[in-house]
Amino acid sequence: MGHPTLRRPARAVQPEEIGSDAIHRLLEDMRDTLQHAGGIGLAAPQIDESLRLAIIEIPGGPSRYGELEPMPSTLFINPRIEVLDPVRAGYWEGCLSVPGLRGLVERPQHVLVTFQNLRGETRGLAFSGFRATVVQHELDHLDGKLFIDRITDSTKLVFEDEYLRYIEQPTPPGDPPAV
Ligand code: NI
Secondary structure: OOOHHHHOOOEOOOOOOOOOHHHHHHHHHHHHHHHHHOOOEEEHHHHOOOEOEEEEEEOOEEEEOEEEOOEEEEEEEEEEEEEEEEEEEEEEEOOOOOOOEEEEEEEEEEEEEEEEOOOOOEEEEEEEOHHHHHHHHHHHHOOOOOHHHHOOOHHHEEEHHHHHHHHOOOOOOOOOOOO
8 A cells, every 4th residue: 555556547458468478477476466465356456567457266265254155266357347236235355455454345245247358258247245345346456446445434444453353253153143
């Protein structure tokens, strides 16, 4: 946070660039960064490449976002997002570019993403729930936006340590939450 590339709208990947060696090398860098950092999504501006390119990969199982449904590694080139249902839900988002912080962000929970794949073909995928939030978070990076810009209640911006200590309430399996 503070690097100008993170705050600049990224440029479209040109048709002749899709599938090029440079893009393949960039994708390898992005996947390495993502796996090394233990994140679930990364956009090219986060590694100082101002291109409309993002990957999302949710390994599943326990994570810093709780127990997650896996999502196979998906690459989005020049993605566009359409909200299918404006009903919002809030998640405590974090970001590799904003280390050590969490913030409660409400976003629509049903979206359609149209994008190109590495063969330059146009594809569409619908996402709901947490995945819809993750996709919107990553695509925001392509427009120079960070999750902190979306927080409407600044008391819901907290340090990760305090989030884990005071906010996250993990429920042991089989043990229903107290009412
Ligand atoms: Ni992020």
